[in-house]
Amino acid sequence: MSEQDHESSDTSGTADNPAQPEHGAQVSSGTGATPDTPGVPDAVIPELVIISGMSGAGRSTAAKCLEDLGWFVVDNLPPALIPTMVELGARSQGNVARIAVVVDVRGRRFFDNLRESLADLESKHVTRRIVFLESSDEALVRRFESVRRPHPLQGDGRIVDGIAAERELLRELRGDADLVIDTSSLNVHELRAKMDAQFAGEEEPELRATVMSFGFKYGLPVDADLVVDMRFLPNPHWVPELRPFTGLNEEVSNYVFSQPGAKEFLDRYTELLQLIAAGYRREGKRYVTIAVGCTGGKHRSVATSEKLAARLASQGVETVVVHRDMGRE
Secondary structure (H helix, E strand, O other), X not given: OOHHHXXXXXXXXXXXXXXXXXXXXXXXXXXXXXXXXXXXXXXXXXXEEEEEEOOOOXXXXXXXXXXXXXXXXXXXXXXXXXXXXXXXXXXXOOOOOEEEEEOOHHHHHHHOOHHHHHHHHHHOOOOEEEEEEEOOHHHHHHHHHXXXXXXXXXXXXXXXXXXXHHHHHOHHHHHHOOEEEEOOOOOHHHHHHHHHHHHOOOOOOOOEEEEEEEEHHXXXXXXXXXXXXXXXXXXXHHOOOOOOOOOXXXXXXXXXXXXXXXXXXXXXXXXXXXXXXXXXHHOOOOEEEEEEEEOOOOOXXXXXXXXXXXXXXXXXXXXXXXXXXXXXX
């Protein structure tokens, strides 16, 4: 995301605005409905989302998006108080049915309590999801430098020292996350679109998929669950009449899928995804990011992403297509 998009566009005191750090929990209200679940008194158990991740990666934007969708958003709540917040929501007679909690390193001495709180929620059969906002070191440094604020953990060191310390502190939580979003190359509007795609539906689908085309020369997407390499197919870049176009162009797509093995690969990989999706559902995983790569992220990966997303959608998987590197060359 651009240097100002994450940190300057949301100035209301949400979680990761280095320009305006705040202390103490802030609350915004919304309504919704979830089914009854045993474990908490007077239980209409709220749906719970925990937003965390790297400082400067867009936690405030993600929280603001959920607030706009009607969630009850609590910023910088100490993790030990999360079960209490859920109990209060359960006693609201359904008026607080969806709660989003932002947890970050500003609550440093409380952060160690997060795992205990998560175990407490699990024992009460509370359904919770963790959204983790990720970004590259380079992008985070640019964002902090643009607002001329120190990283919360850098102390007397450099910004990169604070980023490294935070990344290590959050390593285990990132591994437990249900949804990881890499915001390195996203602006604030693109991040909001991703959050909307995951949370705007009235009914929770069994599985949501993001199919992302990318160029290997720009690096692997860090939030990818599965990576597909389409460089085994001839590159349309070397066909002069196709070079100016992208994989969204029908002629380019026809060229890609007229190559030996292209259609067979799409058929077989779609079958494989059916098997993987069934396993994800059994394990309670609701989100999957499939990264489809070629050299520059312009032709083969774009065409394949579009075809693959259409296949998944036809099978009832709610699917979003993102072309990360298209237009960068």
